[in-house]
Amino acid sequence: MAEGLYDRYMKAAAANRAHGETCEGCSPDARCDTGQRLYESFARLQDSYLAQQKQKRR
Numbered sequence: 278m279a280e281g282l283y284d285r286y287m288k289a290a291a292a293n294r295a296h297g298e299t300c301e302g303c304s305p306d307a308r309c310d311t312g313q314r315l316y317e318s319f320a321r322l323q324d325s326y327l328a329q330q331k332q333k334r335r
Contacts, residue, residue, distance in 0.1 A: 286326045289315070289322045293319040
């Protein structure tokens with residue numbers, strides 16, 4: 278069965294968090310290339326999930 282949007286969003290959040298905890302090149306003010314990619318993926322999925330939730334409430 279295909280993963281739902283929420284599951285992908287949570288996995289992206291976990292990957293972003295895990296990378297930030299171990300990467301010496303990332304800080305609150307700057308990210309390495311991998312950290313930036315993970316953050317952008319997380320942010321895109323979060324935006325999509327929140328938009329989906331907003332649509333469901335209408």
